[in-house]
Amino acid sequence: MNKIRALVVDDNIVNQTMHHRLLENLGIENQVVKNGKEAVDVHSSGKYFDLILMDMDMPIMNGIETTRTLRAMGIRCMIAGVSTRSLNQEKQVFMEAGLDDYQEKPLTKAKLVSILHKINHTT
Secondary structure: OOOOEEEEEOOOHHHHHHHHHHHHHOOOEEEEEOOHHHHHHHHHOOOOOOEEEEEOOOOOOOHHHHHHHHHHOOOOOEEEEEEOOOOHHHHHHHHHOOOOEEEEOOOOHHHHHHHHHHHHHHO
């Protein structure tokens, strides 16, 4: 299997560290950015990822706006929303922006593995 590369998009330092470590422990190379604008900029600079873990509530550019923008740019990789929001209506809006998956925080190894299985079945 090719090495999976992931991008963590979250403004919270604790979540950034947790998600970074979870991915690293599974042998997944990953980069961390603190908001949606940075995620868009990283893609604009030509970087490619197999997975994006996208927070919903961030300053500058939130997860919904970022996901829509990345999809409009032609980014087709797996985007998984990771948020504390649990209302179906909020999740629905996030999913409709172009998510492939949604997990409630805290992200656990089991939740991450379930996202990764989806990648392996789509590539």
